[in-house]
Amino acid sequence: MLAQYQQQTECLVALDSIIFGFDGLELKLLLVNRGVEVDKQTWSLMGGWLTPTESLAQAADRILYELTGLRDIYLEQLHTFGEPLRDPVQRTVSVAYFALVNVQDYEQKISDTFHANWFSLNELPELLFDHRDMVKMAIKSLRYKASQHPIGFELLPQKFTIPQLQKLYEAIFGTTIDKRNFSRKILSTNLLLKLDEKHRGSSKKGAFLYEVNKEKYSQQFNSFMNFMAS
Protein backbone atom coordinates (compact mmCIF):
# COMPACT_ATOMS: atom_id res chain seq x y z
CA MET A 1 0.00 0.00 0.00
CA LEU A 2 1.34 3.39 -0.97
CA ALA A 3 1.91 6.00 1.66
CA GLN A 4 -0.61 8.42 0.22
CA TYR A 5 -3.34 5.85 0.55
CA GLN A 6 -2.43 4.52 3.98
CA GLN A 7 -3.08 7.79 5.75
CA GLN A 8 -6.63 8.05 4.55
CA THR A 9 -9.67 7.31 6.62
CA GLU A 10 -11.93 4.68 5.23
CA CYS A 11 -15.65 4.87 5.52
CA LEU A 12 -18.64 2.72 4.80
CA VAL A 13 -20.40 3.02 1.48
CA ALA A 14 -24.09 2.30 1.41
CA LEU A 15 -26.64 2.15 -1.39
CA ASP A 16 -30.23 3.22 -0.99
CA SER A 17 -32.87 2.79 -3.65
CA ILE A 18 -36.04 4.79 -3.95
CA ILE A 19 -38.65 2.65 -5.68
CA PHE A 20 -41.74 4.38 -7.04
CA GLY A 21 -44.88 2.53 -7.94
CA PHE A 22 -48.35 3.50 -9.10
CA ASP A 23 -51.57 1.77 -8.20
CA GLY A 24 -53.85 3.54 -10.63
CA LEU A 25 -54.59 6.44 -8.34
CA GLU A 26 -51.57 7.44 -6.35
CA LEU A 27 -47.83 7.39 -6.48
CA LYS A 28 -46.43 4.92 -3.99
CA LEU A 29 -43.08 4.36 -2.41
CA LEU A 30 -41.63 0.99 -1.47
CA LEU A 31 -40.20 0.81 2.05
CA VAL A 32 -38.87 -1.96 4.26
CA ASN A 33 -38.94 -2.40 7.98
CA ARG A 34 -35.87 -4.44 8.55
CA GLY A 35 -36.05 -4.44 12.31
CA VAL A 36 -32.35 -3.73 12.45
CA GLU A 37 -30.64 -2.69 15.62
CA VAL A 38 -30.46 0.91 14.59
CA ASP A 39 -34.13 1.60 14.83
CA LYS A 40 -36.83 -1.00 14.91
CA GLN A 41 -39.64 1.45 14.39
CA THR A 42 -38.78 3.51 11.40
CA TRP A 43 -39.04 2.38 7.82
CA SER A 44 -36.23 2.55 5.38
CA LEU A 45 -35.44 2.73 1.70
CA MET A 46 -34.00 -0.38 0.07
CA GLY A 47 -30.55 -0.06 1.51
CA GLY A 48 -27.44 -2.10 2.02
CA TRP A 49 -23.67 -2.04 1.89
CA LEU A 50 -21.25 -2.04 -0.95
CA THR A 51 -19.11 -5.18 -1.04
CA PRO A 52 -15.52 -5.26 -2.28
CA THR A 53 -16.03 -6.79 -5.69
CA GLU A 54 -19.15 -5.18 -7.08
CA SER A 55 -19.85 -1.88 -8.79
CA LEU A 56 -22.28 0.62 -7.31
CA ALA A 57 -25.01 -0.30 -9.79
CA GLN A 58 -24.49 -4.01 -9.19
CA ALA A 59 -24.72 -3.48 -5.46
CA ALA A 60 -27.94 -1.49 -5.81
CA ASP A 61 -29.42 -4.26 -7.98
CA ARG A 62 -28.37 -6.97 -5.57
CA ILE A 63 -29.69 -5.16 -2.53
CA LEU A 64 -33.03 -4.50 -4.17
CA TYR A 65 -33.27 -8.16 -5.10
CA GLU A 66 -32.37 -9.36 -1.61
CA LEU A 67 -34.91 -7.11 0.03
CA THR A 68 -37.81 -7.47 -2.38
CA GLY A 69 -37.18 -10.16 -4.95
CA LEU A 70 -37.34 -7.52 -7.67
CA ARG A 71 -34.93 -8.14 -10.52
CA ASP A 72 -34.05 -6.44 -13.77
CA ILE A 73 -35.31 -3.08 -12.64
CA TYR A 74 -33.60 -0.14 -14.26
CA LEU A 75 -32.04 1.78 -11.40
CA GLU A 76 -30.75 5.23 -12.09
CA GLN A 77 -28.19 6.97 -9.93
CA LEU A 78 -29.71 9.97 -8.23
CA HIS A 79 -27.24 11.60 -5.86
CA THR A 80 -24.72 10.74 -3.18
CA PHE A 81 -25.36 11.77 0.38
CA GLY A 82 -22.46 12.23 2.74
CA GLU A 83 -23.22 14.52 5.65
CA PRO A 84 -20.86 13.49 8.44
CA LEU A 85 -23.66 12.69 10.86
CA ARG A 86 -26.26 11.33 8.51
CA ASP A 87 -25.78 7.88 10.03
CA PRO A 88 -25.28 8.37 13.77
CA VAL A 89 -23.71 4.96 14.24
CA GLN A 90 -20.84 5.29 11.82
CA ARG A 91 -19.71 7.62 9.09
CA THR A 92 -21.42 6.36 5.97
CA VAL A 93 -21.65 7.73 2.48
CA SER A 94 -24.77 6.63 0.67
CA VAL A 95 -25.28 6.50 -3.07
CA ALA A 96 -28.98 6.81 -3.83
CA TYR A 97 -30.61 5.19 -6.84
CA PHE A 98 -34.17 5.35 -7.96
CA ALA A 99 -36.52 3.37 -10.16
CA LEU A 100 -40.10 3.08 -11.31
CA VAL A 101 -42.00 -0.16 -11.17
CA ASN A 102 -45.50 -1.34 -11.76
CA VAL A 103 -47.11 -2.02 -8.39
CA GLN A 104 -49.46 -4.73 -9.67
CA ASP A 105 -46.64 -6.84 -11.04
CA TYR A 106 -44.97 -7.12 -7.68
CA GLU A 107 -47.44 -6.40 -4.93
CA GLN A 108 -48.08 -9.98 -3.85
CA LYS A 109 -44.56 -11.21 -4.00
CA ILE A 110 -43.14 -8.31 -2.07
CA SER A 111 -45.59 -8.30 0.79
CA ASP A 112 -45.69 -12.05 1.19
CA THR A 113 -42.00 -12.81 1.16
CA PHE A 114 -40.41 -9.70 2.53
CA HIS A 115 -41.04 -7.05 5.10
CA ALA A 116 -41.64 -4.47 2.42
CA ASN A 117 -44.70 -2.36 1.84
CA TRP A 118 -46.01 0.28 -0.49
CA PHE A 119 -46.79 3.64 1.08
CA SER A 120 -48.69 6.51 -0.39
CA LEU A 121 -46.40 9.51 -0.85
CA ASN A 122 -48.77 11.57 1.24
CA GLU A 123 -48.71 9.15 4.15
CA LEU A 124 -45.10 8.23 4.56
CA PRO A 125 -44.07 6.87 7.95
CA GLU A 126 -40.97 8.11 9.73
CA LEU A 127 -37.92 7.30 7.68
CA LEU A 128 -34.41 6.31 8.65
CA PHE A 129 -31.57 8.85 8.65
CA ASP A 130 -31.80 11.27 5.74
CA HIS A 131 -34.01 9.00 3.67
CA ARG A 132 -36.70 11.64 3.53
CA ASP A 133 -34.28 14.01 1.81
CA MET A 134 -33.50 11.28 -0.66
CA VAL A 135 -37.18 10.78 -1.37
CA LYS A 136 -37.73 14.51 -1.82
CA MET A 137 -34.91 14.70 -4.30
CA ALA A 138 -36.14 11.64 -6.15
CA ILE A 139 -39.60 13.15 -6.49
CA LYS A 140 -38.15 16.35 -7.89
CA SER A 141 -36.03 14.41 -10.30
CA LEU A 142 -38.98 12.25 -11.33
CA ARG A 143 -41.11 15.33 -11.98
CA TYR A 144 -38.37 17.01 -13.89
CA LYS A 145 -37.76 14.00 -16.07
CA ALA A 146 -41.44 13.36 -16.60
CA SER A 147 -41.91 16.95 -17.67
CA GLN A 148 -39.35 16.53 -20.38
CA HIS A 149 -39.88 13.03 -21.66
CA PRO A 150 -42.45 10.25 -21.73
CA ILE A 151 -40.94 8.42 -18.83
CA GLY A 152 -43.21 6.39 -16.65
CA PHE A 153 -44.69 3.52 -18.63
CA GLU A 154 -42.85 1.28 -16.17
CA LEU A 155 -45.36 2.33 -13.56
CA LEU A 156 -48.32 0.88 -15.45
CA PRO A 157 -49.43 -2.62 -16.43
CA GLN A 158 -48.20 -3.82 -19.78
CA LYS A 159 -51.55 -2.95 -21.31
CA PHE A 160 -52.99 0.32 -20.16
CA THR A 161 -55.42 3.00 -21.23
CA ILE A 162 -54.79 6.64 -21.97
CA PRO A 163 -56.89 7.74 -18.99
CA GLN A 164 -54.75 5.52 -16.73
CA LEU A 165 -51.60 7.05 -18.10
CA GLN A 166 -53.05 10.49 -17.56
CA LYS A 167 -53.85 9.67 -13.94
CA LEU A 168 -50.24 8.62 -13.50
CA TYR A 169 -48.96 11.94 -14.79
CA GLU A 170 -51.44 13.77 -12.64
CA ALA A 171 -50.17 11.81 -9.62
CA ILE A 172 -46.57 12.62 -10.47
CA PHE A 173 -47.25 16.32 -10.77
CA GLY A 174 -50.06 16.66 -8.31
CA THR A 175 -52.17 18.54 -10.86
CA THR A 176 -54.94 17.92 -13.31
CA ILE A 177 -54.33 17.83 -17.04
CA ASP A 178 -56.67 18.52 -19.94
CA LYS A 179 -57.45 15.11 -21.43
CA ARG A 180 -57.64 16.35 -25.01
CA ASN A 181 -54.23 17.95 -24.85
CA PHE A 182 -52.82 15.01 -22.96
CA SER A 183 -53.91 12.35 -25.39
CA ARG A 184 -52.83 14.41 -28.38
CA LYS A 185 -49.41 14.95 -26.92
CA ILE A 186 -48.83 11.41 -25.77
CA LEU A 187 -50.08 9.90 -29.04
CA SER A 188 -47.98 12.29 -31.09
CA THR A 189 -44.87 10.58 -29.73
CA ASN A 190 -45.89 7.43 -31.61
CA LEU A 191 -44.66 5.41 -28.67
CA LEU A 192 -48.03 3.76 -28.10
CA LEU A 193 -49.62 0.94 -30.05
CA LYS A 194 -53.40 0.87 -29.91
CA LEU A 195 -54.82 -2.61 -29.28
CA ASP A 196 -58.22 -3.95 -30.27
CA GLU A 197 -59.20 -4.69 -26.68
CA LYS A 198 -60.98 -2.40 -24.34
CA HIS A 199 -60.52 -2.12 -20.62
CA ARG A 200 -63.86 -2.07 -18.80
CA GLY A 201 -64.43 -1.49 -15.14
CA SER A 202 -63.48 2.11 -14.86
CA SER A 203 -66.32 3.07 -17.16
CA LYS A 204 -69.30 1.67 -18.97
CA LYS A 205 -68.06 2.58 -22.36
CA GLY A 206 -64.62 1.11 -21.76
CA ALA A 207 -61.30 2.55 -22.84
CA PHE A 208 -58.98 1.21 -25.51
CA LEU A 209 -55.85 -0.48 -24.29
CA TYR A 210 -52.42 0.46 -25.53
CA GLU A 211 -48.99 -1.09 -25.40
CA VAL A 212 -45.62 0.59 -25.48
CA ASN A 213 -43.69 0.37 -28.70
CA LYS A 214 -40.77 -1.22 -26.89
CA GLU A 215 -37.99 -0.53 -29.35
CA LYS A 216 -38.84 3.10 -29.90
CA TYR A 217 -39.37 3.66 -26.25
CA SER A 218 -36.17 2.11 -24.98
CA GLN A 219 -34.29 4.06 -27.60
CA GLN A 220 -35.73 7.33 -26.42
CA PHE A 221 -35.66 6.36 -22.78
CA ASN A 222 -32.01 5.49 -22.88
CA SER A 223 -31.00 8.54 -24.80
CA PHE A 224 -32.74 10.61 -22.18
CA MET A 225 -32.15 8.83 -18.91
CA ASN A 226 -28.55 8.23 -19.87
CA PHE A 227 -27.97 11.57 -21.42
CA MET A 228 -24.80 11.64 -19.42
CA ALA A 229 -23.57 8.13 -19.95
CA SER A 230 -22.03 6.51 -23.06
Add this chain to the structure above:
Amino acid sequence: MLAQYQQQTECLVALDSIIFGFDGLELKLLLVNRGVEVDKQTWSLMGGWLTPTESLAQAADRILYELTGLRDIYLEQLHTFGEPLRDPVQRTVSVAYFALVNVQDYEQKISDTFHANWFSLNELPELLFDHRDMVKMAIKSLRYKASQHPIGFELLPQKFTIPQLQKLYEAIFGTTIDKRNFSRKILSTNLLLKLDEKHRGSSKKGAFLYEVNKEKYSQQFNSFMNFMAS
Protein backbone atom coordinates in the same frame (compact mmCIF):
# COMPACT_ATOMS: atom_id res chain seq x y z
CA MET B 1 -20.23 -0.77 17.12
CA LEU B 2 -23.28 -2.77 16.17
CA ALA B 3 -22.89 -6.18 14.62
CA GLN B 4 -24.48 -5.22 11.37
CA TYR B 5 -21.92 -2.51 10.83
CA GLN B 6 -18.87 -4.43 11.95
CA GLN B 7 -19.10 -7.00 9.21
CA GLN B 8 -19.00 -4.43 6.46
CA THR B 9 -15.99 -3.67 4.34
CA GLU B 10 -14.87 -0.10 4.41
CA CYS B 11 -13.53 1.65 1.40
CA LEU B 12 -11.92 4.94 0.51
CA VAL B 13 -14.07 7.81 -0.65
CA ALA B 14 -12.51 10.30 -3.04
CA LEU B 15 -13.75 13.52 -4.55
CA ASP B 16 -12.86 14.62 -8.04
CA SER B 17 -13.81 17.98 -9.50
CA ILE B 18 -14.11 18.80 -13.16
CA ILE B 19 -13.40 22.50 -13.62
CA PHE B 20 -14.37 24.07 -16.93
CA GLY B 21 -13.03 27.39 -18.11
CA PHE B 22 -13.32 29.47 -21.25
CA ASP B 23 -10.62 31.64 -22.75
CA GLY B 24 -12.73 33.42 -25.34
CA LEU B 25 -12.29 30.78 -27.99
CA GLU B 26 -12.29 27.32 -26.53
CA LEU B 27 -13.60 25.37 -23.57
CA LYS B 28 -10.79 24.43 -21.25
CA LEU B 29 -10.36 21.92 -18.50
CA LEU B 30 -8.27 22.41 -15.37
CA LEU B 31 -5.93 19.53 -14.57
CA VAL B 32 -3.15 18.94 -12.06
CA ASN B 33 -0.01 16.91 -12.29
CA ARG B 34 0.55 16.01 -8.71
CA GLY B 35 3.48 13.72 -9.31
CA VAL B 36 2.01 11.25 -6.89
CA GLU B 37 3.29 7.74 -6.60
CA VAL B 38 0.46 6.29 -8.59
CA ASP B 39 1.48 7.72 -11.89
CA LYS B 40 3.86 10.61 -12.35
CA GLN B 41 3.03 11.13 -15.99
CA THR B 42 -0.68 11.38 -16.28
CA TRP B 43 -2.73 14.39 -15.33
CA SER B 44 -5.61 14.29 -12.99
CA LEU B 45 -8.81 16.06 -12.05
CA MET B 46 -8.83 18.02 -8.82
CA GLY B 47 -9.01 15.06 -6.53
CA GLY B 48 -8.53 14.17 -2.90
CA TRP B 49 -9.91 12.16 -0.04
CA LEU B 50 -12.90 12.62 2.17
CA THR B 51 -11.96 13.24 5.78
CA PRO B 52 -14.05 12.10 8.74
CA THR B 53 -15.68 15.36 9.71
CA GLU B 54 -16.60 17.04 6.46
CA SER B 55 -19.49 16.67 4.07
CA LEU B 56 -18.92 15.71 0.45
CA ALA B 57 -19.42 19.24 -0.79
CA GLN B 58 -17.10 20.65 1.87
CA ALA B 59 -14.44 18.15 0.93
CA ALA B 60 -14.75 19.02 -2.75
CA ASP B 61 -14.42 22.72 -1.90
CA ARG B 62 -11.42 22.15 0.33
CA ILE B 63 -9.63 19.96 -2.19
CA LEU B 64 -10.17 22.45 -4.97
CA TYR B 65 -8.80 25.18 -2.75
CA GLU B 66 -5.75 23.18 -1.74
CA LEU B 67 -4.89 22.28 -5.29
CA THR B 68 -5.60 25.56 -7.03
CA GLY B 69 -6.31 28.34 -4.55
CA LEU B 70 -9.81 28.67 -6.00
CA ARG B 71 -12.44 29.49 -3.43
CA ASP B 72 -16.15 30.10 -3.45
CA ILE B 73 -16.71 28.21 -6.65
CA TYR B 74 -20.14 26.66 -6.97
CA LEU B 75 -19.50 22.95 -7.32
CA GLU B 76 -22.34 20.75 -8.41
CA GLN B 77 -22.47 17.05 -7.78
CA LEU B 78 -22.31 15.13 -11.03
CA HIS B 79 -22.17 11.39 -10.43
CA THR B 80 -20.46 8.83 -8.27
CA PHE B 81 -18.07 6.36 -9.81
CA GLY B 82 -17.45 3.05 -8.15
CA GLU B 83 -16.21 0.37 -10.51
CA PRO B 84 -14.27 -2.10 -8.36
CA LEU B 85 -11.06 -1.66 -10.33
CA ARG B 86 -11.27 2.01 -11.19
CA ASP B 87 -8.36 2.69 -8.83
CA PRO B 88 -5.92 -0.20 -9.20
CA VAL B 89 -4.21 0.53 -5.89
CA GLN B 90 -7.20 0.31 -3.62
CA ARG B 91 -10.94 0.10 -3.87
CA THR B 92 -12.11 3.69 -4.05
CA VAL B 93 -15.47 5.25 -4.67
CA SER B 94 -15.23 8.71 -6.15
CA VAL B 95 -17.88 11.39 -6.05
CA ALA B 96 -17.43 13.73 -9.01
CA TYR B 97 -18.32 17.41 -8.87
CA PHE B 98 -18.11 19.99 -11.60
CA ALA B 99 -17.95 23.74 -11.92
CA LEU B 100 -17.52 26.59 -14.36
CA VAL B 101 -15.01 29.34 -13.81
CA ASN B 102 -13.65 32.28 -15.73
CA VAL B 103 -10.16 31.44 -16.93
CA GLN B 104 -8.92 35.02 -16.89
CA ASP B 105 -9.73 35.49 -13.24
CA TYR B 106 -7.55 32.63 -12.17
CA GLU B 107 -5.02 31.88 -14.85
CA GLN B 108 -2.02 33.52 -13.23
CA LYS B 109 -2.59 32.36 -9.72
CA ILE B 110 -3.16 28.78 -10.69
CA SER B 111 -0.18 28.34 -12.93
CA ASP B 112 2.23 30.21 -10.68
CA THR B 113 1.41 28.66 -7.37
CA PHE B 114 0.25 25.21 -8.22
CA HIS B 115 0.99 22.44 -10.65
CA ALA B 116 -2.29 23.02 -12.40
CA ASN B 117 -2.89 23.87 -16.03
CA TRP B 118 -5.70 24.59 -18.41
CA PHE B 119 -6.06 22.17 -21.30
CA SER B 120 -8.16 22.53 -24.40
CA LEU B 121 -10.88 19.90 -24.45
CA ASN B 122 -9.62 18.74 -27.81
CA GLU B 123 -6.08 18.22 -26.60
CA LEU B 124 -6.45 16.50 -23.28
CA PRO B 125 -3.44 14.57 -22.03
CA GLU B 126 -3.74 11.09 -20.65
CA LEU B 127 -5.88 11.13 -17.54
CA LEU B 128 -5.74 9.16 -14.32
CA PHE B 129 -8.05 6.19 -13.76
CA ASP B 130 -11.55 6.80 -15.10
CA HIS B 131 -11.18 10.56 -15.13
CA ARG B 132 -11.84 10.66 -18.84
CA ASP B 133 -15.26 9.10 -18.26
CA MET B 134 -15.93 11.74 -15.66
CA VAL B 135 -15.00 14.48 -18.09
CA LYS B 136 -17.20 12.98 -20.79
CA MET B 137 -20.14 12.88 -18.46
CA ALA B 138 -19.50 16.42 -17.27
CA ILE B 139 -19.45 17.69 -20.85
CA LYS B 140 -22.75 16.00 -21.56
CA SER B 141 -24.24 17.43 -18.43
CA LEU B 142 -22.89 20.89 -19.22
CA ARG B 143 -24.38 20.77 -22.72
CA TYR B 144 -27.67 19.54 -21.43
CA LYS B 145 -27.89 22.24 -18.82
CA ALA B 146 -26.75 24.94 -21.19
CA SER B 147 -29.41 23.87 -23.67
CA GLN B 148 -32.10 24.41 -21.09
CA HIS B 149 -30.98 27.46 -19.18
CA PRO B 150 -28.67 30.44 -19.42
CA ILE B 151 -25.92 28.81 -17.44
CA GLY B 152 -22.41 29.81 -18.20
CA PHE B 153 -21.88 33.44 -17.31
CA GLU B 154 -19.34 32.13 -14.81
CA LEU B 155 -17.09 31.33 -17.70
CA LEU B 156 -16.81 34.94 -18.86
CA PRO B 157 -15.28 38.12 -17.44
CA GLN B 158 -17.62 40.22 -15.36
CA LYS B 159 -18.21 42.51 -18.30
CA PHE B 160 -18.64 40.75 -21.59
CA THR B 161 -20.15 41.24 -25.01
CA ILE B 162 -22.91 39.31 -26.70
CA PRO B 163 -20.53 37.97 -29.34
CA GLN B 164 -18.25 36.65 -26.58
CA LEU B 165 -21.16 34.92 -24.92
CA GLN B 166 -22.14 33.45 -28.25
CA LYS B 167 -18.64 32.09 -28.77
CA LEU B 168 -18.89 30.44 -25.39
CA TYR B 169 -22.10 28.68 -26.30
CA GLU B 170 -20.62 27.66 -29.61
CA ALA B 171 -17.66 26.20 -27.75
CA ILE B 172 -19.91 24.30 -25.39
CA PHE B 173 -21.95 22.78 -28.19
CA GLY B 174 -19.30 22.60 -30.86
CA THR B 175 -21.63 24.26 -33.36
CA THR B 176 -22.31 27.66 -34.83
CA ILE B 177 -25.35 29.67 -33.85
CA ASP B 178 -27.24 32.36 -35.75
CA LYS B 179 -26.30 35.62 -34.07
CA ARG B 180 -29.69 37.23 -34.56
CA ASN B 181 -31.52 34.37 -32.91
CA PHE B 182 -28.89 34.11 -30.23
CA SER B 183 -28.96 37.72 -29.16
CA ARG B 184 -32.75 37.85 -29.24
CA LYS B 185 -33.02 34.78 -27.08
CA ILE B 186 -30.38 35.75 -24.58
CA LEU B 187 -31.69 39.30 -24.25
CA SER B 188 -35.26 38.08 -23.85
CA THR B 189 -34.25 36.51 -20.54
CA ASN B 190 -33.67 40.02 -19.15
CA LEU B 191 -30.67 38.67 -17.30
CA LEU B 192 -28.24 41.06 -18.98
CA LEU B 193 -27.70 44.72 -18.22
CA LYS B 194 -26.37 46.74 -21.13
CA LEU B 195 -23.51 49.06 -20.16
CA ASP B 196 -22.47 52.28 -21.86
CA GLU B 197 -18.97 51.00 -22.55
CA LYS B 198 -17.83 49.25 -25.64
CA HIS B 199 -15.25 46.54 -25.86
CA ARG B 200 -12.83 47.18 -28.73
CA GLY B 201 -10.13 44.90 -29.93
CA SER B 202 -12.18 42.16 -31.44
CA SER B 203 -13.55 44.57 -33.99
CA LYS B 204 -13.22 48.12 -35.25
CA LYS B 205 -16.77 49.00 -34.48
CA GLY B 206 -16.61 47.62 -30.96
CA ALA B 207 -19.29 45.70 -29.14
CA PHE B 208 -21.35 46.84 -26.19
CA LEU B 209 -20.48 45.35 -22.84
CA TYR B 210 -23.07 43.70 -20.63
CA GLU B 211 -23.20 42.62 -17.01
CA VAL B 212 -25.26 39.90 -15.44
CA ASN B 213 -28.26 40.97 -13.41
CA LYS B 214 -26.94 39.12 -10.38
CA GLU B 215 -30.12 38.78 -8.36
CA LYS B 216 -32.25 37.55 -11.21
CA TYR B 217 -29.54 35.23 -12.40
CA SER B 218 -28.76 33.58 -9.09
CA GLN B 219 -32.48 33.10 -8.55
CA GLN B 220 -32.90 31.32 -11.84
CA PHE B 221 -29.58 29.55 -11.61
CA ASN B 222 -30.39 28.11 -8.23
CA SER B 223 -33.84 27.04 -9.16
CA PHE B 224 -32.40 25.19 -12.08
CA MET B 225 -29.08 23.83 -10.89
CA ASN B 226 -30.67 22.77 -7.64
CA PHE B 227 -33.90 21.59 -9.12
CA MET B 228 -33.44 18.54 -6.96
CA ALA B 229 -32.27 20.14 -3.75
CA SER B 230 -34.27 22.12 -1.22
Add this chain to the structure above:
DNA sequence: CCAAAAGTGTTCAACATACACCCATGA
Protein backbone atom coordinates in the same frame (compact mmCIF):
# COMPACT_ATOMS: atom_id res chain seq x y z
C1' DC C 1 -12.85 53.47 -49.11
C1' DC C 2 -12.89 48.98 -47.75
C1' DA C 3 -12.64 44.97 -44.77
C1' DA C 4 -14.46 43.03 -40.58
C1' DA C 5 -17.34 42.46 -37.01
C1' DA C 6 -21.71 44.46 -34.71
C1' DG C 7 -26.34 45.06 -34.70
C1' DT C 8 -31.11 44.51 -35.99
C1' DG C 9 -36.60 42.48 -38.05
C1' DT C 10 -39.68 39.54 -40.53
C1' DT C 11 -41.69 35.35 -41.90
C1' DC C 12 -43.03 30.66 -41.20
C1' DA C 13 -43.69 26.30 -38.89
C1' DA C 14 -44.22 23.78 -34.70
C1' DC C 15 -46.03 23.45 -30.41
C1' DA C 16 -48.72 24.47 -26.07
C1' DT C 17 -53.05 25.95 -24.30
C1' DA C 18 -57.85 26.78 -23.77
C1' DC C 19 -62.08 25.19 -24.51
C1' DA C 20 -67.15 21.98 -25.64
C1' DC C 21 -69.55 18.54 -27.58
C1' DC C 22 -70.89 13.67 -28.92
C1' DC C 23 -70.37 8.58 -27.92
C1' DA C 24 -71.09 4.04 -25.79
C1' DT C 25 -72.86 1.53 -22.22
C1' DG C 26 -74.45 -0.54 -17.72
C1' DA C 27 -77.53 0.35 -14.31
Add this chain to the structure above:
DNA sequence: TCATGGGTGTATGTTGAACACTTTTGG
Protein backbone atom coordinates in the same frame (compact mmCIF):
# COMPACT_ATOMS: atom_id res chain seq x y z
C1' DT D 1 -83.10 7.15 -20.16
C1' DC D 2 -79.59 8.90 -17.85
C1' DA D 3 -75.24 9.22 -15.52
C1' DT D 4 -70.45 8.20 -16.24
C1' DG D 5 -66.28 8.34 -18.19
C1' DG D 6 -64.18 7.95 -23.19
C1' DG D 7 -63.03 10.12 -27.15
C1' DT D 8 -62.19 13.87 -30.47
C1' DG D 9 -61.21 19.11 -33.15
C1' DT D 10 -60.45 24.01 -33.57
C1' DA D 11 -58.71 28.57 -32.68
C1' DT D 12 -55.14 31.35 -30.58
C1' DG D 13 -50.74 32.73 -28.75
C1' DT D 14 -45.95 31.59 -28.17
C1' DT D 15 -41.68 29.96 -29.39
C1' DG D 16 -37.77 28.50 -32.22
C1' DA D 17 -35.57 28.54 -36.96
C1' DA D 18 -34.28 30.51 -41.18
C1' DC D 19 -32.66 34.24 -43.46
C1' DA D 20 -29.89 39.57 -45.37
C1' DC D 21 -28.91 44.05 -44.99
C1' DT D 22 -27.07 48.33 -42.67
C1' DT D 23 -23.73 50.41 -39.32
C1' DT D 24 -19.27 51.67 -37.48
C1' DT D 25 -14.54 52.48 -37.72
C1' DG D 26 -9.46 51.41 -37.94
C1' DG D 27 -6.35 50.66 -41.37
